[in-house]
């Protein structure tokens with residue numbers, strides 16, 4: 001899966017969970033910029049991403065994601081060859 | 083950046099330093115608030131918990147993060163389904179209590195560390211120290227069901243040691259051999275082995291302690307793990323002398339990998355305990371929302387001292 005496809009899928013998940021317009025998201029968007037991005041919402045986001053891409057993150061990885069860009073990078077790494 | 087005295091609190095400095103490089107919404111924000119509100123009292127406790135967790139093979143940062151994210155995964159599920167993930171005790175036994183990857187991987191260590199890393203658990207621990215520990219004064223013999231990591235047993239034994247009280251022996255019963263190993267290791271770091279007697283046992287079966295043989299009891303985060311909490315409470319009541327204090331912590335609307343019984347209200351939990359032969363002495367109810375108002379975690383926890391009639 002290429003980066004653009006990942007970005008498209010991630011944006012859809014984000015928009016769905018946080019009820020926001022996809023076009024407002026950039027690589028630098030972080031929890032501070034999105035209403036309702038607390039720890040439960042963060043894990044909700046992660047579980048949706050894991051399901052969509054059939055991958056699994058560890059606790060340390062989950063707690064390490066600070067921005068949308070971090071998530072895209074991680075999904076890209078985990079889906080290499082998929 | 084959080085600044086604490088590295089010489090006085092070496093373990094805490096390293097632990098917090100490592101956590102600070104991650105997303106601060108998870109643990110660091112809570113640590114900051116506790117430091118602001120409780121200062122040295124808090125960081126002394128964190129240092130103690132990190133010392134107690136030091137026999138584990140897993141790093142404390144991984145344990146707390148794995149425990150926290152597994153717990154949050156369950157809260158997400160609860161939001162989506164409005165029911166607990168597990169219904170069968172046997173299923174939980176196989177997947178959790180009898181599973182070293184879970185118990186030794188992150189469960190025991192992680193749960194121990196939550197006492198100093200989650201605001202709700204830190205407040206529960208303070209309640210225990212302020213309201214239950216003084217009630218164990220001069221008592222010789224007590225029993226904890228579901229001791230898990232063993233921190234409560236540690237606090238009671240430390241009180242006995244600090245006050246120079248003559249022989250105080252505590253008994254502990256837990257269904258998991260991994261809890262037994264973990265708590266034994268934790269307690270042996272500080273106390274002689276003849277002060278505590280830990281056994282594997284199931285509160286869903288008759289207890290092998292004589293009637294009215296115990297002078298205090300603890301059932302913290304355990305009745306939501308079984309099908310018939312009333313039967314378990316009656317068994318505990320049977321072992322306790324009249325007027326003995328019982329410490330109970332029970333959450334509701336709090337999904338977890340090992341919770342099978344939910345309650346409709348805190349009142350329902352209180353009434354259940356009272357119906358098995360206790361009166362309420364002191365209580366506090368803590369909720370995640372009270373510490374993190376924007377959180378969608380619906381956990382509410384009754385924390386109370388009852389007295390056996």
Ligand SMILES: C[S@@+](CC[C@H](N)C(=O)[O-])C[C@H]1O[C@@H](n2cnc3c(N)ncnc32)[C@H](O)[C@@H]1O
Nearest residue numbers: 228229230256257258261284285286302303307
């Ligand atoms: C959530 S931990 C609580 C540990 C500690 N009391 C605390 O409050 O942090 C629950 C513990 O209860 C034990 N447990 C679960 N079901 C039990 C049963 N039927 N009989 C005895 N112990 C049980 C588990 O093995 C686990 O160690």
